Amino acid sequence: MAFRCNNFNGLVVLLRENGDKILDASSKLSLSASLLYNLNSSLENVWNQRQMFNNNFYVFDSNQSELEFVYDFLQKTFALKILPDGAFWNNEKLLDIRFFKNLRLLEVQRLSFNLIKGLHTFRHQLKYLICMRSLRTIKEVLEYCGGDNSEGFMWNELKEAVFSYNSIDSLDHSLEYAPCLHTLDLSHNYLHNAQLLNCLSNLKHINLSYNQLESVPAFSGELCGHLPVLVNLSELDLSNNCLLEHSGLLSLANLPLLKCLNLIGNPLSFHPRHRINTAYYLHFNVANEDFVLENRKLNKGERQVIGSVRYVATSTRSHLPSVDSFESENTVIRVQCKNLSIGDTGVSSDMESSTSSVATVKSEVDIEDREKDRMRKFLISDCVEMQDSGIGTVNRALSSQLSIGWFLYSICKK
Template identity: 35%
Template sequence: MAADDRELIARTAAALRDTCDRLLNGDAARRPYLRALSCAGGLASLAELLAGCGGDGSSPFLWEELTEVRLTRCRFEALDESVRLVPHVCLLDLSQNRLVATDGLEYLAGLQHLNLAHNQLSGLPQLCMPAYLALRWLSLSSNKLESLDGLQEMVVLEHLDVSFNFLLSHALLGPLLELGRLRTLHLRGNPLCCYSDHRLRTARALHPLCQTDQFWLDGWRLERSELPPRQRAPATRPALPSAGPSPGPVRTALSSAARPGSLDTRPPPIGSGGSTPGSRRRRTKRRSRVNLADISDLGSTRPAAVLTTSGSLSDQTSSLDGRELPSHLATREQIEGLRQQLGA
């Protein structure tokens, strides 16, 4: 470049800076209400604009309404403490500068759009936790990135541009697995793009929610043939095991007992008399209600009479005085003898 051209450029930059100073000088009444600020070139540092207010000599103040700041093609290499004066900025464009560090961005809690393209950064910017949860658009194109460490904290990121950096292999894309809302990714210009199956490897590194044909990689949608196969869920959900005993064997036993010809052919146990368990239980219940009363007159020479209530009275006979009486008369004699014995 000729010396005359350099001198012309320097004079033009100085003239633009003077113009900017004159526009801001004496306009302090309007500055608190500014919502967007843009400057392309002519600044040596961030504090020159935010703290010095364009060099008009006024004291620093808080830019309460400022939400968009675009400072491109300037000469500053780092940020400074003047970032604290714009705490409500949501869009910050610092592209095409000479930044080698981004200290100071942690003061911007509401940052949603950050453009740091065409700088000399070797790592991702450090933000505060609210900014990690708010940032949706990030461009780090044309820097010196060799890894993506810290990207996993930006869980709501939707657009990411890390093209034209020094990413060597797809193993460095591990942090992408945490970005479930990512919809656009730019990787072109990195050494990893030289692989023939670059798109397939990149698709495998994405979050499962991003592995769809609606995802944009390097300006092209992912095709179905580039998506990794998914494990299909079973059509029917398997039955959960029940806490109680299964009723299956009970129903089987009952149904087999109800079917003809399905009787148990095993021999009955000894002493059962060939009766089934059900009949044995019923007979046991009848026996439990049997009351046996032995009525005997110790002072009488008459033979003892036994009163059994298990049978019917019509089947019982008794012998008194050698004579055979009807059963009801024998019962009456026994009752009278019992009354006399008990003193009734």
């Protein structure tokens, strides 16, 4: 709940009538940008006078008493929400929040974050940060602190951040200044790549829905002694992105504590074997009844194929931008699974174990695709033998064999 106010007299009434709900952090104090701007100069006068008298007792006139009351109240406020209004729209005046000494939650909506001043004083205490329709980059808030234009420094208490509905098209190294983040919402942006999330070793919940991702970020790496880094991740929302192939889910095999996964709205979610193809890439530790894929628990057959593909990615890169980075090495291990039950249909297949180490890995688990690959290799080898024997040309032989082979293959499939 948020109590909103647009003028000073209304603010005084609101604080006297509902101040207890604001002070116990059960509700936010919501101020218009214009009111906060008008308060800034008055609150600064109060602060200067108190500094002058060194916090001793002194007498103010009656007109000053209400301002003193507001000043004292704002210093005790835990949660602040700032919204634009008609009088402040497209205004370039700075909004100073330094007077909210005990602030633990800050929410800014539909205002450029560069208009917020004083944020750097809260980096040691702010726990919740919400910036909606306010950012172009993460660096604007986590490194520059909006209008402060400060140098990077650690946000030691920041636990949850909502940066949704912004114009963010890429992540940056400023995320390393928030190592304690466990919940991050980056939905409704323009992200194509989210690899830099690796630095958030305590992340448990991540919302990347409504972006432009084409593959699942490699939630792994070597940083601060953690391998993989996002070992604590339990909730992952990748809905409404551009994930085309299930092989792009390879990084899921490094998430042993994953409890909830959402891929709805991606092209791959319309595949007829989407759920079981996804299950191949899950870490074997999630093979329990509690795991939820797109709001539905896995059935027995889907749980049996979990862990069929294991992915271990090791990489070292800079902890901060000043440190050199290194390339990563990826390893895919296809474990042996005998008589795997496919869904609840009773159909089974054998998968031989294999191990490969490559720089870029694309693993195919779909049985039909593997059959096509074997057929293609068989036909091409026949064409090479025909060339060695001098019968016809390679191109004509290849074309003829492929057309006949695919015709027979399609007939057999039917």
